[in-house]
Amino acid sequence: MRLIATLLFAALLVFGIWSFVDSETFLLGPMPDGYSWWWPEYTSTFGGDIDFLFTFISWLILVFFVGTMGALIMFVFKYSKKREGKAVFSHGNHKLEMIWTGIPAALLLIIAFMQMTTWADIKFAGATAGKQLFAEVFASQFDWRFRYPGIDGRFGTADDIESVYEFVVPVDEDIVFNLRSHDVLHSFFVPVLRLKQDAVPGMTIPVWFNSMEEGTFDLICAELCGWGHYKMAGRITVVSRAEFDQWIVDKTAEKYSNGQENQ
Amino acid sequence: MKPQVSNRSKLRTVSLGVLLGCLSQACGFEPQAGTIHYSLSDSTHARLRRAYEDGEVANPGAVAVQIQGALEMLFGSAAEPGYMLLDDWIGEIDRSAGGYEELDDAAFDAIKVGNARRFKMQLQLVEARRYAEVYRPFYAQDLWLEWTEDHLPGLLENPDAPYDESDPDYGTRHEEAIALFISHYPTLRESSDMYRQHCLHCHGNEGGGNGPTADFVSPRPRDYRLGKFKWTAVDRNQPRREDLLNILEQGAKGSAMPSFMRFSRGQLEGLVDYVRLLAIRGEVETLLVGDAIDGEGDLPASSVLVNYEFVWEKWDAAPGKYVAVEGDVPRAHEVTPEMLEHGRELFLGTVANCFSCHGPDGRGAGVSLFELKEIDPDADGAIVLTEDDLVAGWMFKDFVKTDDAGNPVLVDGHTVTEEKVARHKLDDWGIARETAGILDAKGFGSNPRNFQQSIFRGGSRPLDFYRRIKYGIYGTVMPAAAPELTDDDIWSLVYFVLSIAEEHDVAREYEKKLARFDSETEHEEH
Numbered sequence: 045m046r047l048i049a050t051l052l053f054a055a056l057l058v059f060g061i062w063s064f065v066d067s068e069t070f071l072l073g074p075m076p077d078g079y080s081w082w083w084p085e086y087t088s089t090f091g092g093d094i095d096f097l098f099t100f101i102s103w104l105i106l107v108f109f110v111g112t113m114g115a116l117i118m119f120v121f122k123y124s125k126k127r128e129g130k131a132v133f134s135h136g137n138h139k140l141e142m143i144w145t146g147i148p149a150a151l152l153l154i155i156a157f158m159q160m161t162t163w164a165d166i167k168f169a170g171a172t173a174g175k176q177l178f179a180e181v182f183a184s185q186f187d188w189r190f191r192y193p194g195i196d197g198r199f200g201t202a203d204d205i206e207s208v209y210e211f212v213v214p215v216d217e218d219i220v221f222n223l224r225s226h227d228v229l230h231s232f233f234v235p236v237l238r239l240k241q242d243a244v245p246g247m248t249i250p251v252w253f254n255s256m257e258e259g260t261f262d263l264i265c266a267e268l269c270g271w272g273h274y275k276m277a278g279r280i281t282v283v284s285r286a287e288f289d290q291w292i293v294d295k296t297a298e299k300y301s302n303g304q305e306n307q
Numbered sequence: 308m309k310p311q312v313s314n315r316s317k318l319r320t321v322s323l324g325v326l327l328g329c330l331s332q333a334c335g336f337e338p339q340a341g342t343i344h345y346s347l348s349d350s351t352h353a354r355l356r357r358a359y360e361d362g363e364v365a366n367p368g369a370v371a372v373q374i375q376g377a378l379e380m381l382f383g384s385a386a387e388p389g390y391m392l393l394d395d396w397i398g399e400i401d402r403s404a405g406g407y408e409e410l411d412d413a414a415f416d417a418i419k420v421g422n423a424r425r426f427k428m429q430l431q432l433v434e435a436r437r438y439a440e441v442y443r444p445f446y447a448q449d450l451w452l453e454w455t456e457d458h459l460p461g462l463l464e465n466p467d468a469p470y471d472e473s474d475p476d477y478g479t480r481h482e483e484a485i486a487l488f489i490s491h492y493p494t495l496r497e498s499s500d501m502y503r504q505h506c507l508h509c510h511g512n513e514g515g516g517n518g519p520t521a522d523f524v525s526p527r528p529r530d531y532r533l534g535k536f537k538w539t540a541v542d543r544n545q546p547r548r549e550d551l552l553n554i555l556e557q558g559a560k561g562s563a564m565p566s567f568m569r570f571s572r573g574q575l576e577g578l579v580d581y582v583r584l585l586a587i588r589g590e591v592e593t594l595l596v597g598d599a600i601d602g603e604g605d606l607p608a609s610s611v612l613v614n615y616e617f618v619w620e621k622w623d624a625a626p627g628k629y630v631a632v633e634g635d636v637p638r639a640h641e642v643t644p645e646m647l648e649h650g651r652e653l654f655l656g657t658v659a660n661c662f663s664c665h666g667p668d669g670r671g672a673g674v675s676l677f678e679l680k681e682i683d684p685d686a687d688g689a690i691v692l693t694e695d696d697l698v699a700g701w702m703f704k705d706f707v708k709t710d711d712a713g714n715p716v717l718v719d720g721h722t723v724t725e726e727k728v729a730r731h732k733l734d735d736w737g738i739a740r741e742t743a744g745i746l747d748a749k750g751f752g753s754n755p756r757n758f759q760q761s762i763f764r765g766g767s768r769p770l771d772f773y774r775r776i777k778y779g780i781y782g783t784v785m786p787a788a789a790p791e792l793t794d795d796d797i798w799s800l801v802y803f804v805l806s807i808a809e810e811h812d813v814a815r816e817y818e819k820k821l822a823r824f825d826s827e828t829e830h831e832e833h
Contacts, residue, residue: 180814187558187566195640200761200812202805203639208557209568222817226561248817271508277569299768300638303540303631306549 050121057113064102087257087282088237093162095238101155108148166239172220172250179221181211181251183230183243186272188263190221192292205295211263212281213255214288220252231267234280242267255282343385343503345378345513347371348532348589351596364604374595377611382588385512388495388581393616405495405580406548414576419489421571426488433484438462446501446574449494450487458484493577495584501574502581509563514585516736524563526764530736531582532589534621535782538765541628542778543787545586545621551579561762583622590618630778632794636769642802650803653796658789661800664755669807671757736782755785761808772801 063070067082086095165171180199182189190211194203199222213219223232225243232251233240236259241251263278283291351374355367364370383389390402400408410418423430425444432441438459443451461468461480469475470483477483493501502510509524511517514531521528529536538559539550555575558566567575594614599606637646654661654669665671756763765771765780776797779787788797 184560185563185565187568189560189566198814198818200814201639201809202642202802206767208566222814224813248813248820272565275505275569276565300636301768301770302634302636303629303770306540306629306631 046121046124049124050117053113053117053120057110057117060109060113061106064106083238084236086236086238087255087259087261088239089254089256090162090166091238093165097155097159097162100158104151104155166252167241169250172252175218175220175252177222177250178213178219179211181221181223181232181243182226183223183232183265183269183276184226185228185270186265186276188232188265188276188278192295194296205292205299207295209277210279210281212283212288212291214285215255215258215282217285218252218254220250223249223251228269229267230265230269230276232263233266234261234263236261237280240266255280258282258284343512345375345382345385345588347375348513348515348592349517351592354596354600358600363600366604370599370604370606373606374592374599377595377606377608378588378592381591381611381615382584383495385499386496388499388584390584391615393612393619405493405498405577406583407492409548410576414572418492418571418573418576421573422489422491425571425574426491430485430488433481433488436466436481438466438484446493446497446504447491448500449497450491454484454487458487491573493573493580495577495581498574498577498581501570502578505567506578506582514582514589526562527736528563530589531586532593533736533782534586534590534618535736537780537782538771539625539781540630540774541625542630543781544625544628547625547629548576548579548583550625551582552576555579557766559764560767561760561764587615587618587622590621591615594618630774632770632773634794636773637798637802639769639802639805646799647803647806649796650799650801650806653792653800654803658791659796659800660789664784665758666755669758669804671755758804758807759811761812763808767805767808769798769801769805772804773797776800 063081068080070081072081083095086092177199178192180191182191188209188211190207191199192205192207193199194201194205196203223241223243224247225245227245229245230243231240232243234253237253237255239251239253241249243249259282261280261282263280265273265276267273269276352371355364355370358364359367381391389404392401392403396402402408429441429444432438441454441459458480461470462484466481466484467479470477470480478486508518508520509516509528510531511521511528516528516530518528534545536546536550536554538554539546540553541547541550552575554564555567555578557568558564567578570578591611591614594617595606595611598610598614602610653659654665655667763771765775773794775785777788777792779785792800
């Protein structure tokens with residue numbers, strides 16, 4: 045029993061580290077098309093900052109993980125042996141406890157200061173101030189809808205261009221959009237852009253990103269919103285400015301179609 | 308002496324063993340779908356029961372069995388749906404597998420592109436020649452059967468050998484394996500599988516809009532069995548394939564029907580096939596019940612085939628009833644204030660008569676939220692309604708009093724005739740108009756559209772509005788436009804309605820908020 049308990053905790057330590065070291069193919073074997081457990085390459089301007097914080101914290105946690113798990117394994121093994129005699133009553137070690145509270149607290153403060161500017165750059169309302177609103181994104185059960193202003197530049201007017209499922213944006217530009225929800229909580233999550241923002245019903249939340257590369261990226265819902273949450277997906281298509289302008293022209297033609305082309 | 312193993316410890320070990328045993332069974336567990344059967348609808352049973360009570364039918368149970376058998380002959384079972392082929396179709400069109408033969412090249416290209424994406428994992432494994440590792444995709448049991456039986460054995464043996472020695476049209480086994488995935492069109496069975504996962508919970512097993520979650524959504528899910536669909540591009544007919552595909556791709560914004568564009572084109576076309584099968588089955592069922600009751604419980608085979616053909620003809624007629632606009636659609640930035648004013652006049656007038664259901668402010672309040680109001684006739688005995696009355700609300704139909712000519716008098720000097728008065732009515736699916744103050748048995752009603760919500764389920768392009776106004780909404784109380792209205796009138800109405808939506812759009816709130824913020828900031832700077 046003692047051996048089983050020790051081995052179980054040791055297995056936890058081994059699996060934990062193995063899953064990070066072999067993050068590409070852990071338990072899956074070689075996957076086609078670069079599918080893996082790990083993050084895809086980021087394409088947004090703040091992706092680097094997010095990744096840096098993630099990596100820094102992961103390494104920090106690794107140190108603590110190995111330390112605490114190692115200690116746990118050692119204690120489980122050493123102290124599960126049956127002994128004779130009276131137990132020792134210990135008053136604890138005040139100095140040790142101060143150290144192992146103080147150091148993590150200091151580290152947390154360090155992390156808090158490190159992430160402040162990144163958070164402010166991405167999330168604060170000031171980050172989007174002065175940037176022109178590009179689109180509005182509506183989350184509903186269970187799809188994503190997008191709305192671009194028409195010629196008049198205002199939203200919610202008769203000349204708006206509407207799109208379902210596909211969000212087309214130009215590359216290398218600051219894209220600011222208002223995120224709304226029709227019904228319940230959703231979350232706008234684009235892994236490749238390292239962007240995640242909850243859509244709260246009743247709120248209009250400005251969100252921004254700037255993709256440095258063209259491509260088609262997954263958009264998924266990251267806040268449980270009902271039975272269809274798992275399939276609530278969309279697509280972000282980043283194209284050149286010229287292609288985007290052409291897309292708007294095509295969508296406008298579709299909007300004002302007189303139906304003759306389907307005759 | 309060996310220590311005794313305590314009872315508690317034994318219990319713990321046994322429970323752990325049982326738990327692990329159960330968990331191991333859970334791996335690879337797949338619920339079987341084959342046990343679902345089609346049932347007859349509630350209205351069929353109600354009609355048969357009534358016929359029995361009226362003495363027209365001696366044995367309603369036997370009639371039900373006959374109808375069930377006829378429907379199974381025509382449409383297959385829930386586990387194996389399919390169409391019975393009519394003689395006329397043989398050699399002309401094979402509907403047995405779904406809508407495969409009705410699609411054009413553009414649709415097929417789109418399907419192939421969609422399949423390349425849908426089966427990306429399988430295709431990459433095939434192209435890397437790792438045939439044994441190819442795993443089964445979702446909703447593709449027939450594809451999988453074909454793969455494992457017709458393709459895989461040959462591939463494992465020699466992938467570069469010709470697929471079919473006797474037929475030079477086929478390429479190598481490797482090439483055909485790729486073509487299998489790229490060109491796959493879903494069978495009705497595969498589509499029914501997908502329907503069960505994604506659609507049945509609202510739309511029901513027979514497409515009756517009576518699935519387990521139907522009672523919790525408003526508006527209610529569509530009952531296919533009348534063959535009537537609201538958001539189509541045809542004039543009061545069963546829909547075209549493209550209309551059903553459009554709803555699947557766009558969803559019905561503002562209802563519980565989401566967009567399903569995340570699925571591939573092939574999957575969506577397959578779902579269109581299956582929805583059509585359910586709709587036709589429902590329509591045929593309704594007709595067969597009528598014939599069986601007329602035949603005093605006897606349902607001859609000829610009547611079954613006649614009804615089947617009749618319903619199919621209506622569906623085939625859909626492309627011929629397609630609605631398009633002659634000339635160009637006026638663009639939003641070309642709209643003039645005169646056009647909007649004209650639209651407003653038509654909206655509040657009695658030719659188009661929009662306000663009687665949609666309310667003078669477009670809130671969908673129609674007649675029921677209006678209070679009954681007593682208005683004294685003037686000296687001539689005519690009822691003259693003023694602007695105040697219009698705004699405060701009045702029940703149109705309950706005090707239509709006539710003037711000397713026999714017609715009530717309305718504001719603007721228009722006269723109103725009886726037919727123009729809003730009627731209390733159920734729509735074809737039996738869903739009451741809440742404005743009528745009538746709710747159906749489950750407590751549901753449906754309002755005329757509230758334009759101030761700026762949500763338009765059937766699409767908000769000008770062409771979509773044009774279709775609703777000119778041809779009405781099939782199956783609902785929304786009627787086709789009076790013939791006096793010209794296309795220009797309709798465009799004025801369209802943009803007037805859009806202007807109501809624009810005024811109340813949620814974006815206006817945000818603009819006000821920003822304006823407040825800006826003015827506060829300016830204030831602080833002083």
